[in-house]
Amino acid sequence: MSNSTASRGGGTQTVPPTREGSPTASGPAGRAPRPEWRQRLTRLDVRLSPYLYISPFFLLFLVVGMFPLAYTAWVSVHEWSLIGGKGEFVGLDNFREVLGNPYFTKQLVNTISIFLLSSVPQIVIAVVLAALLDNQLRGRTFWRMSILLPFVVSPVAIAIIFGSLYGDRYGLINELLGHVGIDPIGWHTERFASHVAVATMVNWRWTGYNALILLAAMQAVPRELYESAAIDGAGRVRQFASITLPMIRPTMIFVVITSTIGGLQIFAEPRLFDETNARNGGSDRQFGTITMLIYDFGWQLRDLGRASATAWLLFVVICVFGIANFLLIRRVGALGGER
Amino acid sequence: MQTPKTRRFRLASSALLALTLATTAAACGGGDDDSSGSSADGVTTITVATFNEFGYEGLIDEWNESHDDIKVEQVKVGTWDDAKANLYTKLAAGSGLSDIEAIEGDAMPAILAEEGAFEDLTDEELDGRWLPWVEEKTLNADGQMIGYATDIGPEGICYRADLFKKAGLPTDREEVAGLMETWDDYFALGEEFVKKVPDTAWYDSSGGLAQAMLNQVENPFESDDNTVEVENAELEAVWADVTGNIDKGLSTTLPQWSDDWTASFQNDGFATMACPGWMLGVVEGNAEGVEGWDIANVFPGGGGNWGGSFLTVPSQGDNIEEAKEVAAWLTAPEQQVKAFAAKGTFPSQVEALESDEVTSATNAFFNDAPTGEILAERAQAVTVQPYKGPKYSDILQAFQAAVLRVDDGSQDAAESWDQFLTDVEALG
Structure with a gap:
């Protein structure tokens, strides 16, 4: 390893000819087998080294990423109790059972609904926020840092605060609604209302974080583009649509994909928002998500087989959504570029 | 391009980011640390996990004042359902439970069925400490006593x-x-x-x-x-x-x-x-x-009896003997009488039920009702x-x-x- 590292610098700059002053060159009759061997080594080095350098990540990923994925698949085709451990091989029975379970369908719909209610407004607001912060404001650092503040607060604290805001009977929001003559809303019992409540918690926590990432991307857009657009008579909105959006597309893809993954795995917020004893997401699982179902199967019903099958189904769902979003955002970005 | 000002901004923001990560990491890691262990100075710390109100705060202070070698710490959660979720997760993980875990009465049969996960606490010296029907609830299929009863819920x-x-x-x-x-x-x-x-x-x-x-x-x-x-x-x-x-x-x-x-x-x-x-x-x-x-x-x-809890000692703990000692002490009649005075947890111990402190107890909050009687x-x-x-x-x-x-x-x-x-x- 250390040998090839040392020779790399020299190798890349002047690749084919052997250098006269090279300490290993064996004299004027330089076409001896040795240099050729060296050459081949160098070439190999140039080709392989980059992969070697990034290999630690992939090796680590293999251990902490792929292994659990494969192991979960192994567990999902067995009877497997939380405490008793592995039982019989049951093939796809666990999957069949999960797919036939009415809670699975319900909680999958909940998950997607909460995901849409959180990710869409979250990214729209984050883009707008980032655009506003991209201006020459007084005390820029202060503003930029303070939008990250909700992200620092632990979800547990957020759940306590939002829990008392969204109390069904004695909550602040329902009290305020009462003053303007609106009937109290069942934030913990009505399906859609509970999704809105949970999504608010998620948005509160993640909007600032995404805005900051998008802001970084916006700052990397060359200012000259805006100057020439301004000379051409483009207004702020036009500049934003035709320059900013297409230029931050790669970051946009990153933000959309990560929030898709995060949004479909939502767990802490709805679980902490739940006030029933079982904490399955409301009395009739009005806001129970797929990860909560995994927890219910694995840790409340103590059946890791069904839990693993559900986890795999969730993995598939996330892949589908991730790819769909990727294609969608690429198209949207491309349209902006053509304008 | 890079003015000192932007550099300072970057330094400040990266410092803030590091701080953020550190606090979130700490928030994630919190809670399951120090679950057991004896520190270098020879003091063993025994953790007691309870839910609702057991009335143990005063008792634990009393123990810690009179014992230098074993210190007791209480881990409190709001409800039994939360305690139960935690219990099963860590039981499956094989580590992370407190040295002493309180179990709600209705869940005791399930705990008795978990073979080898909880210590046998049978102790001849404690024969006859509890009401017979309460003691029965602590015995597993092999007749081992898995939990020490704390209170009953008449x-x-x-x-x-x-x-x-x-x-x-x-x-x-x-x-x-x-x-x-x-x-x-x-x-x-x-x-x-x-x-x-x-x-x-x-x-x-x-x-x-x-x-x-x-x-x-x-x-x-x-x-x-x-x-x-x-x-x-x-x-x-x-x-x-x-x-x-x-x-x-x-x-x-x-x-x-x-x-x-x-x-x-x-x-x-x-x-x-x-x-x-x-x-x-x-x-x-x-x-x-x-x-x-x-x-x-x-x-x-x-009549009706609702709940009443038990103290168990999970086998995964490092300080089983000390935990047994603390559990036996906390559930002794003298201690349960004090817990009753503090939070109204009615004793399951025969001697405590006969004691004057219990029979003549009144509760000021409940209009001086003779709650003991x-x-x-x-x-x-x-x-x-x-x-x-x-x-x-x-x-x-x-x-x-x-x-x-x-x-x-x-x-x-x-x-x-x-x-x-x-x-x-x-x-x-």
């Missing part, structure tokens, strides 16, 4: 005398006791009450009522050989009563232990509730500053010990969710019952 009826007065009902605790000998009387009185005071419900939660009624049924969910039998006449009768009262406005329809439920103590949300001894501390905490609470020496339909009589009134198998706690959780579905109007009683049956089947 139930009386807690009520708001001021609200009774408002409704024109008698307020004296003996007169009140005479009015609710049976469940029918209790519900009829409730209907009268809610007519007079329409903004206040009769009892605190449908779930609480369900618990109280279930504890008077011989085989609520399982037959004596542990077969699940939820379609029985007695359970269906409890279901009909509990869900039937909702439309009459008798229940607050709030989930027991929820934020709204806690807030309802301060908002005249309800007038009565089923009160096992350990509930007195809960009421006093939630209703702080509210005047008018009292407790009547009666329980509809005869009342609870002792309530304990004697208990005639039925429901059979609770290893699935009891899980089925109860499904039953409570079913009640709640009717409470919050997301389903009618028939639909919810059907879903309950499916849920029970899914328990496997």
